[in-house]
Amino acid sequence: MNNLRRLDINLLLTLDVLLAEHNVTRAAQRLHLSQPSVSVHLAKLRELFDDPLLLPGPRGMRPTARAEALREPLRRALEALELAVAPASPFDPGAATQTWSVAASDYGESTVLLPALAGLRAAAPGTRLAVHELDPAQMVRQVEQGVIDLALHTREDAPPGLRHRVLFSERYVLVGRAGHPRLRRRPSLAQFGKLDHVVVSPDGGGFHGITDSVLAQAGLARRVVLSVPHFLFVLSTLASTDLVAMLPARLVRDNPALKVVEPPLAVPGYEMVMLWHERSHRDPAHRWLREFIVAAL
The missing domain is CATH 3.40.190.10 (Periplasmic binding protein-like II)
Incomplete structure (x- = not known):
């Protein structure tokens, strides 16, 4: 962890390109940096790793043994980081395979889930739906920990702190x-x-x-x-x-x-609401499920 605190992501990006190009000038062009800037980065990298990393050769630069050992792990790490910070991809219900979990009473099952079920099976045939018995005392913990994705409950008795959307008014x-x-x-x-x-x-x-x-x-x-x-x-x-x-x-x-x-x-009467946690509010799949239920009603 101490080593990670010393790292600069820009230095690692520079090293990745240098290990691919074996040439400071070409690396600078790919990175949209000046050649002196790349040289400064290389100097810092040599100090950080306590190794020359790239040595002058007859045709450009050749990596040291330490640099060769870094090449693949560094590439995989940068790819994983890129994937982690990339924008969430659009949800494709036709290709989805996840299991959704919803907590509901038998009333919620009949009035909310049943009207949506046939359309849900047609739109997302590869998904599964697990219906849990509604336990208001455990609801917050369940959505916080991801045990359930949604809860169906009355607005009056809904616990504070959860996202909600009114589904309908009942009499x-x-x-x-x-x-x-x-x-x-x-x-x-x-x-x-x-x-x-x-x-x-x-x-x-x-x-x-x-x-x-x-x-x-x-x-x-x-x-x-x-x-x-x-x-x-x-x-x-x-x-x-x-x-x-x-x-x-x-x-x-x-x-x-x-x-x-x-x-x-x-x-x-009362209002029936759909409840969920902030942790899943912006998830594309979760958002699609919420909108689908609303549309089905």
């Missing part, structure tokens, strides 16, 4: 099975409270949600008889029972097995 609707006898029309607030409700509790076992908070502000309550951790189980439950649920509208649209009506109270 709640009242849902039951098709032909539900008490959902032939929009129920009154009193009728709403007497229905048997299901709630989604991501942490498990909770019987209180945003709808209950709104009801409590008006001094009202509803009857919640089932608590489940996943949205998709709710859909199957509603289709086969007389239970009802307040669900995000995107999750239930175009589902012939379900009846959707406007609830008799206004329940605040």
Whole structure:
């Protein structure tokens, strides 16, 4: 490391050209420098390596054994450095082979990833997609360490410090099975409270949600008889029972097995966002994936 601190990249570039040309004048022309400048560089290089490096010969200059030993390692090192500092090449989805990792709840899977999946397979057939269970407590660490590339979460509950983009705004609707006898029309607030409700509790076992908070502000309550951790189980439950649920509208649209009506109270919705870390913000492949998901929605 001490040797590296003594190095000047311009001296190494000069040495690389000198070892290729064996001539100070031609090296100066290639480097767009004056001949005296190249000679000064050569003098510094000789001092740095404690070796003459290039000696006068009958046809130009000939390298010393030390210079010959330097030639290939120096060339490889400069090529690697050039590659490291070169501008990022454009992302070609058709030739891409990477694996993307996205953290999402089953709601995010259904409303964000599923609409994008067919197009993603067509545009980037050589890539793979790994979907991880959303763990808000671990999200920041996961994106910092590259365990996941993107997370899909609500804006209100998104951790600070991450890049984000709003995907859509969501609202709640009242849902039951098709032909539900008490959902032939929009129920009154009193009728709403007497229905048997299901709630989604991501942490498990909770019987209180945003709808209950709104009801409590008006001094009202509803009857919640089932608590489940996943949205998709709710859909199957509603289709086969007389239970009802307040669900995000995107999750239930175009589902012939379900009846959707406007609830008799206004329940605040939320914004769905895509989250990622600064470390991957400018990566061409990562940027392409983000834009593709947005376009798919």
